[in-house]
Amino acid sequence: MRREVVLTGIGGQGIQLSAQLMARSALASGLFVQVFGSYGGMMRGGNTEATVVVSDEPVVAPPTVERAWSGIVMHHDYSEATLARLRPDSFVVVDSTVFEGELPQDLRRVSRVPATALAIEVGRKQVACTVLLGAFAAITELVPLESLVGALPAALPAYRGKLTELNREALEVGFRAGSDIARRDAVDGASRVAVP
Amino acid sequence: MSVAQVASSGSSASESAAEPEFLEGSEAIARAMISAGCRFFAGYPMTPFTEVLEAMAKHLPAQGGSCVNAESELEAVGMAWGAAATGTPAATGSTGQGLSLMQESLAEITYARLPLVVLNMARAQGDYFQATRGGGHGDYRHIVLAPKDVTEAVYLVQEAFHLAAIWRNPVLVMGDYYIAHTWQSVSTARIDFGPEPDRSWALDGATGGTGKAKLISPIADTKRGDDVGYDLAEFYGRRGAELDVMGREVQPRAETGFLEGADLVVVAYGTVAQYVREAVANLRADGAKVGYIRPITLYPFPTEVLRNAASSAKAFAVYENNRGQMIEDVMLSVMERADVRFIGGLSVDSSGFGIAPDLDVTSVRARIQTTLEEIS
Numbered sequence: 351m352r353r354e355v356v357l358t359g360i361g362g363q364g365i366q367l368s369a370q371l372m373a374r375s376a377l378a379s380g381l382f383v384q385v386f387g388s389y390g391g392m393m394r395g396g397n398t399e400a401t402v403v404v405s406d407e408p409v410v411a412p413p414t415v416e417r418a419w420s421g422i423v424m425h426h427d428y429s430e431a432t433l434a435r436l437r438p439d440s441f442v443v444v445d446s447t448v449f450e451g452e453l454p455q456d457l458r459r460v461s462r463v464p465a466t467a468l469a470i471e472v473g474r475k476q477v478a479c480t481v482l483l484g485a486f487a488a489i490t491e492l493v494p495l496e497s498l499v500g501a502l503p504a505a506l507p508a509y510r511g512k513l514t515e516l517n518r519e520a521l522e523v524g525f526r527a528g529s530d531i532a533r534r535d536a537v538d539g540a541s542r543v544a545v546p
Numbered sequence: 547m548s549v550a551q552v553a554s555s556g557s558s559a560s561e562s563a564a565e566p567e568f569l570e571g572s573e574a575i576a577r578a579m580i581s582a583g584c585r586f587f588a589g590y591p592m593t594p595f596t597e598v599l600e601a602m603a604k605h606l607p608a609q610g611g612s613c614v615n616a617e618s619e620l621e622a623v624g625m626a627w628g629a630a631a632t633g634t635p636a637a638t639g640s641t642g643q644g645l646s647l648m649q650e651s652l653a654e655i656t657y658a659r660l661p662l663v664v665l666n667m668a669r670a671q672g673d674y675f676q677a678t679r680g681g682g683h684g685d686y687r688h689i690v691l692a693p694k695d696v697t698e699a700v701y702l703v704q705e706a707f708h709l710a711a712i713w714r715n716p717v718l719v720m721g722d723y724y725i726a727h728t729w730q731s732v733s734t735a736r737i738d739f740g741p742e743p744d745r746s747w748a749l750d751g752a753t754g755g756t757g758k759a760k761l762i763s764p765i766a767d768t769k770r771g772d773d774v775g776y777d778l779a780e781f782y783g784r785r786g787a788e789l790d791v792m793g794r795e796v797q798p799r800a801e802t803g804f805l806e807g808a809d810l811v812v813v814a815y816g817t818v819a820q821y822v823r824e825a826v827a828n829l830r831a832d833g834a835k836v837g838y839i840r841p842i843t844l845y846p847f848p849t850e851v852l853r854n855a856a857s858s859a860k861a862f863a864v865y866e867n868n869r870g871q872m873i874e875d876v877m878l879s880v881m882e883r884a885d886v887r888f889i890g891g892l893s894v895d896s897s898g899f900g901i902a903p904d905l906d907v908t909s910v911r912a913r914i915q916t917t918l919e920e921i922s
Binding site: 370373374377382383384385386387388390391397409411412413414416431 | 731
């Protein structure tokens, strides 16, 4: 088993944190993980993306992959190169609150989750990517919710420790939204839009 | 590894455990340097070297060492030079841009016969000439090691301290943005490379008149007996001969794959070679007669490995993320035995940090495929 996940967004949305949560969650499940994080010089608004490779064998892969099993899309800016790595059967979760771009036409498994809107309801829009990660976990079943929550203390920088609880809530809200999508999809095989 | 273990191990780098830890490459390199005995580090921030400097600043003081964020690369290399002269295992580094500033000192340190580890957390691969030919004055050489990933970087960084001690010479380790920013589970525990010579040459504070004063300088290690000064002919001759021995005796190293029956051999180093290896493996699976060689030591260059491959291969294709530099060493190795072509090219994104949009297995495979068609 080998799963590649690409994440794309802009600085400040939590792309690198989400990659870390996913990685540490997979490690806790006894899997092997490689993460490559790439970002520009801007703390806010610049390009940021990550490639996570999870495998049940030691990962032998270049830092970036040519095709990804799934994608987490937080913003349209700078997303082109990441979207090009997705294949028709890749799982794709999109923050429908802010994403205004065009997704490749041939994608068959797109889930639109209003992650930023849900994050604002939780109390802070900065946790939007954690919401989307929760939804991703429910839809793909790559990592369990419990281990994502368990990974928060190690993945959050020490000075962000007080945000552990908020991020836990964000993961849970996202997970519920993702579960709804997965359930409805199982029933009618069509709808992949979460209701805020 | 449990989450709790990750959390507890993530906060301290004290004595690096043999158990693998999930670390970013820059952090792993820093911990490996400390495990190898590094006790002085100086540098000036520049992505992706900044990340290593930050990790050294975080961990080195707790081990009794000193890490200095110098006011520029010039001061950083000067400080490292001073620390090395006292026998303290020392290192510095930068990106290639910062190393440009350091070249005068790097040449002089080599002539002064001091062990020093230098990191080039390079932006792309444009610094091959700087690394292997040197940008400073005089007739000197550095050992140059080029890891392909974090795991190998952790090993080679530690070996660099050993080689520096053995040869009393700077050893350069080539990293990049990819290695600095890739997280893997690695052990950064100390690796034993065997005994090292004593450091009785090191300055210990004894001054003139004590009878124990020593001289470390890029133009001499002793004064002439007739009190007229230094004998540069004698010193340069002796130092040059030592460098010749180093160049002959350090074992050149390369990783090879699929060379059996290969018509085409692709040559690449560092991170780029990971993409080449995957592309070659894919092509082999499709029946193409292609193999690869990844030089691990850029100096001494693994000439024999390439020469042996040239006895059966029709052509060599060199993939570098630059306009063609290592290709000269490939040509010097292969001589007239086979055709040598360049299939790389500089690819950097707008940040300039060394992220290469063209570096993709599909793209690399296409270039190799084209070369295979040309030579068939």
